[in-house]
Amino acid sequence: MKKEKSWDNAWEKIFRSRAWGKYPPEELIRFIARNYYKVPDRKQIKILDVGCGAGAAVWYIAREGFSAYGIDGSDTAIKIAKERFAKEGLKGSFKVGDIISLDYTKEYFNCVVDVCAIQHNKTEAVKKILKEIRRVLKPGGKVFSMLLSTKTKLSKNNSYADFGYTNFFTEKGIKMLFKDFRNLQIERSERTDNGNVIAHFVVTAEKLK
Secondary structure, three states: OOOOOOOOOHHHHHHHHOOOOOOOOHHHHHHHHHHHOOOOOHHHOEEEEEOOOOOHHHHHHHHOOOEEEEEEOOHHHHHHHHHHHHHHOOOOEEEEOOOOOOOOOOOOEEEEEEEOOHHHOOHHHHHHHHHHHHHHEEEEEEEEEEEEEOOOEOOOOOOOHHHOOOOOEOHHHHHHHOOOEEEEEEEEEEEEEOOEEEEEEEEEEEEOO
């Protein structure tokens, strides 16, 4: 039986050919600050970045004193992340693996973040990834996700073709995908880039206790 996967080899080519993802998005920084900056002992907060790429979010999480973890399908991306951490003297745990089947124990993390990674999967795969995220979250643990909106508008000379499959979401679709979580909040973030309108949903929720 062929093992199901969500990893697209297009990303290995991307990480080998260009500098990618050195700093995290403002939306993630705001989420971490709101929810975890006031905890007494940040090291006790375990945060996993699924589809971490070259480790931008994990880098920020580690610099802020949290226990930082990252998983990605690209050997090259994980190598880049580890080299950066070693150079800067940061502590983090990285794995090469597919986020549709997370190699972590049940209820291990306080928080799981997704910065535009699970959007590169078809809806059925996204459902399975979210099921895995729920499994590894502690009761009451939080999830953060940035997902492309159908409001995204690309010029004729631009597309997401280089990134393999890309899923564009509606608010209704997100509510269905996150139906097994509680305290679901959906915000919007939009920017222009070279004539393109890049629109994201910024999704936060909690695992049911």
